[in-house]
Structures are given as structure tokens and as C-alpha cells.
Amino acid sequence: MSDFLIDEELLAAIDMGSNSFHLAIARVDHGEVKKVASMSEKVQLAAGLDENKNLTEAAQQRGLACLARFVGRLGSVQPNRLRIVATNALRQAKNGHEFIQKAAEILPKPIEIIAGREEARLIYLGVSHTMENSGRRLVVDIGGGSTELIIGEEFEPIHTESLQMGCVAFTKKFFQDGEISPKAFEKALVAARKELSGIANTYKNEGWDTVVGSSGTIKACRQIIVNMGWSDEKESLTREGLDKLKDKLFKYKHVSDMEFDGLKEDRRAVLPAGIAILYAVFDVLEIDSLLYSDGALREGVMYDLLGRFQHEDVRDRSVQALMGRYNSDPKQAERVVQTAQQLFDNVAQKLNLTSDDSDLLRRAAYLHEIGLAISHAGYHRHGAYLLQHSDIAGFSQIDQNHLSHLVAHHRRKLRSDAKFDIMKVGGSKLLHLCLLLRLSVLLNHSRSDEMLPAIELVVHNAQQWQLSVSGDAKQWPLLVADLHDEQVQFKHCDIELNIQAEQFIH
Template sequence: MSDFLIDEELLAAIDMGSNSFHLAIARVDHGEVKKVASMSEKVQLAAGLDENNYLSEAAQQRGLACLSRFVGRLGAVPNNRLRIVATNALRQAENGDEFMQKAAEILPKPIEIIAGREEARLIYLGVSHTMANGGRRLVIDIGGGSTEFIIGEEFEPILTESLQMGCVAYTKAFFPEGEISVKAFDKAVVAARKELSAIASTYLSAGWDTVVGSSGTIKACRQILVNMGLSDDQQNVTASGLQKLKDRLLKFDHIGKIDFEGLRDDRRAVLPAGLAILSAVFEVLKIDKLAYSDGALREGVMYDLLGRFRHEDIRDRSVQAMMGRYGSDPKQAERVVQTAQKLFEDVDTALNLSSDDDDLLRRAAYLHEIGLAISHGGYHRHGAYLLQHSDIPGFSQIDQNHLSHLVAHHRRKLRHDSLLDVQKVGGKKLVFLCLLMRLAVLLNHSRSDTALPEFDLQVKNEQSWQLTISGDVKQWPLLIADLHDEQIQFKHWNVDLQIKSDQHMD
């Protein structure tokens, strides 16, 4: 990966939402992301989830067909400048792995399933880059399966939440046959109010100066209000305008009869559910008016990607924040990081490891002791649990799963069944990174600033590694004993680790 992107170079993002899939392609222009092409298709993945959260074959095929069309537009975008993110529908799908395996045959990069709060952070990033600074703002994004709420200032989110209510999910729950009634609408509003009760007091206490909405539901409601003359002078959505829109909507008895000017056909079916959610949001959060922003998740994803090229990677800030939160020893972490980097550089070519693998190993090395904040016994398991289940800005669920395995297996015995688990999650590369991590930690067992012996790691083949220690090994009896014990653990994962010395140690 290059250190920076120059003007005119392209970035792209695919946002696999619960209602629609979006593709955005942009160029970098004086540090800003300028969109040059976009595509959007109503896929409605969330509508394909059954009562057990299994994604139907029909919904999977709709998604795969859409992704195939998107890929046809990506010819000029290098893979390292593309991100593909999926949201609530794939977070919920019990058979999401099945869909992702099929998608992997189409897409040039893996899909990143992002957590709700990470989705909220990226939405805020997209909105904040497309609007002038206006003090503290509340950003609301009603999607197909979830709704995100973010309070932030300038480009920094302060509060992020994701609630389980969306226009597709609520359409299935309250308007399943397309029939519209006051009773069904009121039930949807009540359900949304219940969801909002979890965040209302915290958000109202934090406060905001302006409210901004993004994505399809809010865009559609605003456009209808503007066309009907029910918005304010700045074309904002107002509480009184929403009430009038609700009254007019309830004059229709079926979704198929809705004929508001400016409403796209693919948005008609989810309008009642979306309007019910937006009405509840206005009521519970006491909102008078709401502006609209064209920035959303896909724009945020591209700005986040741009930051990675410019050494402003949110993931590194998140790692440092976790170390501080759990009181990790920064000196020991840095020792392990430096050793891990040296080991990686010794073998990256032989094991076909990438710069992304290097970043993953480095971040895991910084975080390998966070579990000590819970208990010394089995702290590697505690650390793995924290990494698996925390909301960590910048990381996808797959990223966190990989970090979790690296921390879980950096010490104690290696079992053959855990090898199969690691291979399933991250293939051979993750296995190799786990072994490099173990060596980096082992070489720093003394927790001392005293220089380590010089060492060199060679890979004869994937199953045969050789670690050569320079100098008089008698100076390092405990280290050599630990390394010989580690040979047994490597064997459990089918790697023969040979320990050599340039003084011909046995």
C-alpha cells in the first residue's frame, strides 16, 4: 500500500445495506473525496430473512446479481482502494457465511460486516464531510434493518448507537400484505418508541445544535414534503410537515395506491414503515426540524479509507485507546511489537504475507495483554473475548475475529482442533501469524529492556521453520528452554520449528 493518494486517483466503496446496495466511485481532489460515478439497486436483503434469520436463496441471488453488476464498473479502481461493507441484514443472517462465500467468487475483495456502532461512525464521517460545520449535530440514518444515531462535532463522533428498527424490517412486521391502516401505523410508531427509549435520556442530556438525516427513507420523506410545499424555507423536514404527511398517507389503504409526487417506485413499499420510524424519532427526541445530507455510509467508508493512506488510521487510535482502557504495559507491548515486526520481515516473502497481515500482527501485538485487566489466569482468553465482543472503531467483525484468534493463541498449549478453527476463520495466513505472535511474546518473556540475542527466522517451507540464535546461547538458558518447549506446540499445528545457534547448538 502506498503512503498516500495523489489527486485524481480513484477510491470506491460498496455499501451492502439491508434495503439497497450502493456503489460509489470517487477521485481524490485536494484531500476531498469527489464522487464521479454511482449505482444503487434495491436488493432488500432484510426482506429475505425468515423468522429464524436465515437468508433466503432468492434474496442471496438478488444480492449476488447486483454485486456482479457493480464489479463491472470497478475496472479502473485498484483493489487496495476499494472497501466493501455490509450492515444489519448480514449481521443478523445465520447463514451469512454461505452468502459471503458465494460473493467471494465475484468480488475482488472480502466483504467487511461492520458492527452497528461502526456503521454509525462511518455514517457520521460521510455526513460531516458533506456539510459545513454547524456546532454539535445529531445525525440520523434510517436503513432497511437498523437506524443509526450519532452526536458529534466537526469530524468527531461523540455518541454512536444503532437500534434494531428499519424500514424493511418494519414493513415485514407491520405492513406485511401492503395494507395501510391507522392501527398498523400506530403499532409501528409504538415499537419504534420502545427502541428509542434505550437512548433517549442520554441523547437529550448530551444535546445538539442541528439535526441532519441521511439515506433513502429521510431523503424520500423530504422530497415528498418539498413537492407538497410542506417543508420550511430551507427545505428541511419539520415536525408539522411530518404530521401532515402522515395524515395524507393514511388516506391510502394499500401501498400500491400511494402516489406522492417524487416518490420512486422502489421506495413506495417501505414508505409507511419509514415514516412511522421517523415520526417516532421526532417525537421521542423532541425534534422540530431536520436537514438532509447526501453523505452517508459509502462516503464515510471512502473518507475512512483515505485516512488509512494518510496515516490517519482510526484503527491505530482504537488500539491505543484499548491499551489505555485496560491498562496494558506500553513498554512490554512495544517490545513484542518490535520483535514481531522483525520476525514478519524475515518470513513475509516466503509465506506470501501482505502489508495488511503485517498491520494485523502489529495491532494484535499491542493488544495481547489487555486481558490482564480481568485476571492473570487465562488472560489470553479474556483478551480474545474483549476483542471479539467490543465495539472497536475502524474494525470489521472479521478484523476483530482475526485479532481475537491471535491473542487467544499467543500462549499456552496449541490444540489441533483450534488449528482447524483458525484455518476456517483466516486460512493459512492467520495460522502463520499466530505462530509468529507466539515467538514474539516468548522472546520477550523476561520483560526486560536488556537487548535480546540476535535472531533470524527462516522458512524452508510452510511446515519447516528455523530460528537461529546468535552468540553464546549459555547466556540465555531460560529462553532456550522455552524455545524447546515451543517446538512441541508448533508440532501440534503441523510446523517443525528447528532451534539453531551459530555456535552449533544441538
């Protein structure tokens, strides 16, 4: 990845939402992301989840066909300037990996399934970059499968939550036949209030100056209210206007009967559920009015990507925060990072490793000891668990899975099936990074600032590695023993580690 983006270079994001898929293409203009093209299709992936939480074949084909059309618009965008993120539907889908494998044959980059709070963070980033930054704001985004609520100031979120309620999911549960009734609406409203109850006190105590809504549901509701003359002078979505919209909704018996000026046909089926969720948000959080922002997840993804090019990568801030939270030894982490970078540079070209692989190894090296905060015994497993199951800003679920495997296998004996497990998750690249991290930790077992012997790692081929150590081996007897023990672990991965050194006695 290059260190910067010059003006006029393109960025792109694909947002695979539970209701709609979106593509946004933008150019960089004086550090700002200016959208130049966009596409949106109602895929309704969440509607394709069966009773066992598996995506049906029809839903998968809708998604794949949409992605293929999106790819046709990406000819001018370099792959490293594209991010593809998936949200609640793929978080829920038990067979999501099948869809991702099929999509990999179409897409130039892997799909990143992001956690709910990471989705919330990126939504806030998109909204905050498309609105005037003044005071504290509450951002509400009602998606197809989940609803994100974020309190933040300027570009920094303070509280992020993702709740299991969305217009597609609630349509399936409460309005599946398309019939509209006060009873069905009330059931949806109660369910939404229940979801909101867990965060209501925290959010109201934190407080906000303005409320901003994003997403198709809020856009549709606001547009109807404005067209009906029910909004205020700022064309906000008000509580009074929402009451009138609800009352008007009850005049219809079925979604096919609804006549709202400005309502798009593809939004019709999910509108009652969307109104119920929005009504509950206004009710529980005691909101009077809400502004609308076109900024959303895809814009946030592009601004986050731009930050990575400009050395403002939130992932590095997250790594430092994790080290602080779990009281990791920063000096030891830095020693391991420096050694890992040297070994990586030795072998990157031969093993076809990229700068993204270097970033992953570096972050794993910084985090390899966080499990010590729980227990010294098996701390690598504790660290792996924390990385697998924590909400970590900037990281996709795949990123966290890769980090977790690196930390889990950085020490102790490798199980006979370790190679299979690692390869299944991240292929040969992840296996090679794991071995580089093991060597880096091993070479710094002394936890000393004294100079290590000069080392060089050479890869003759994927199965033949050679570590050269300069100097008298008698000066580092424990290191010698550790390296010979490590040769056995490399064999479990079908790699022969040869050790060369002056006076190095086996």
C-alpha cells in the same frame, strides 16, 4: 498498501445495506473525496430473511447479481482502494457466511460485516464531510434493518447508537400485506418509541445544534414534503410537515393507492414503515426540523479508507484506546511489536504475507495483554473475548475475529484442534501470524530492556522454519528452554521449528 494517494487516483466503496446496495466511485482531489460515479439497486436483503433468520436463495441471488453488475464498473479501481461493507441484514443472517463465500467468487475484495456502532461512526463521517462543520449535530440514518443515531462535532462522533428498527424490517412486521391503517401505524410507532427509549435521556442531555438526516427513507419523506409545499424556507423536513405527511398517508388504504409527487416506485412499499420510524424519532427526541445530507455510509467508508492511506487510521487510535482502557503495559507491548515486525520482515516474502497482514500482527502484538485487566489466569482467553465482543472503531467483525484468534493462541499449549480453528477463520496466513506472535511474545518473556540476542527467522517451506540465535546459549537459559518447548507447539500446527545457535545445547 501505498503510503499515500495522489490526486486523481480512484477510491470506491460498496455499501450492502438491508434495503439497497450502493456503489460509489470517487477521485481524490486535494485531500477530498469527489464522487465521479454511483450505482444503487433495491436488493432488499432484509426482506429475504426467513423466520429462522436465514437468507433465502432468492435474496442471495438478488444480492449476487447486483454485486456482479457493480464489479463491472470497478475496472479502474485497484483492489486495495476498494472497501465492501455489509450491515444489519448480514449481521442478522445465520447463514450469512454462505452468501459471503458465494460473493467471494465475484468480488475483488472480501466483504466486511461491520457492527452497528461502526456503521454509525462511518455514517457520521460521511455526513460530516459533505456538510458545513459548525456546532454539534445529531445525525439520523434510517436503513432497511437498523436506524443509526449519532451525536458529534466536526468530524468526531461523541455518541453512536444502532437500533433494531428499519423500514424493511418494520414493513415485514407491521405492513407486510401493504395495507395502511392507523392501527398498524400505531403499532409500528410504539415499537420504534420503545427502541428509542433506551437512548433518549442520554441524547437529549447531550444536546445538539442541528439535526441531519441521511438515507433513502429520509430523502423520500423530505422530497414529498418539499413537493407538497409543507417544508420551511430552508427546505427542511419539519415536524409540521411530517404531521401533514402522516395525515395524508392515512387517506390511503394500500401502498398501491398512494399518490405522492416525487415518490419513487421502489420506495413505495416501505414508505409507511419509514414514516412511522421517522415520526417516532421526532417525537421521542423532540426534534422540530431536520436537514438532509447526501453523505452516508459509502462516503464515510471512502473517507475512512483515505485516512488509512494518509496515516490517520482510526484503527490505530482504537488500539491505543484499548491499551489505555485495560491498562496494558506499553513498554512490553512495544517490545513484542518490534520483535514481531522483525520476524515478519524475515519471512513475509516467502509466506506471501502483505502489508495488511503486517498491520494485523502489529495490532495483535499491542493488544496481546489486555486480558490481564480481568485476570492473570487465562488472560489470553479474556483478551480474545474482549476483542471478539467489543465495539471497536474501524474494525469489521472479521477483523475483530482475526485479532481475537491471534490473542487467544499467543501463549500456552495449542489444542490439537487449534490449527483447524485458526485455518477455518483466516487460512494459512492467520496461522502463520499466530506463530509469529507466539515467538515474539516468547522472545520477550524477560520483560527486560536488555538487548535480546540477534535473531533471524528463515522459512525454507511452509512446514520447515528455522530460528537462528547468535551468541552463547548459556546467557539465556530460560529462553533456550522456552524455545525447545515451543517446538512441540509448532508440531501441533504441522510445522517443524529448527533452532540454530552457537553453543546451543538441546
